Amino acid sequence: MAITTVAELIRTARNRLSQKEFAQKLGVKQSSVSRYESGKVNPSVNVIEHSMRLVHSESAEFLPTADELAVKVKTGLAKKDQGRLRLALIRLIEVLSNDRAEDRAVTPTSRQNGS
The missing domain is CATH 1.10.10 (Arc Repressor Mutant, subunit A)
Structure with missing residues (x-):
């Protein structure tokens, strides 16, 4: 699945964690994760980078050369x-x-x- 939006990136990075658990990992509130996933609010660069690292580490074997x-x-x-x-x-x-x-x-x- 290609990730085309920040909301999709956040949902993919959360990977079966509850929004509350994921929020704790990111150092934000659960309500912030909810708004990120709905596309109502864009997360900070740090949250995006952290999410990208999580997605990359979980799917590295599927990445193209x-x-x-x-x-x-x-x-x-x-x-x-x-x-x-x-x-x-x-x-x-x-x-x-x-x-x-x-x-x-x-x-x-x-x-x-x-x-």
């Missing part, structure tokens, strides 16, 4: 109606590549000199 994931992405982007998504991903890759190149251009010596 990097190569399998790359094939899925390439296949999905090859579809005709994915032109806008392709362009957005290309722009994102270019921005990330430029940022990475700029980071490499700043040497430890130039950082010390305030450059």
Whole structure:
């Protein structure tokens, strides 16, 4: 099952625990877990990260390898109606590549000199 919403992530991470038990694990109130699962409230980044770790640890054997994931992405982007998504991903890759190149251009010596 693919998790497509934060509410689904929380429900999946709870994995047979009561909302109260899961809330104690997260350090939040039971009513907060209920609101997360109903989609009424978005949890904090910490709650999302903790939930992702729980889901990942329980389903690690079902996760695709990097190569399998790359094939899925390439296949999905090859579809005709994915032109806008392709362009957005290309722009994102270019921005990330430029940022990475700029980071490499700043040497430890130039950082010390305030450059």
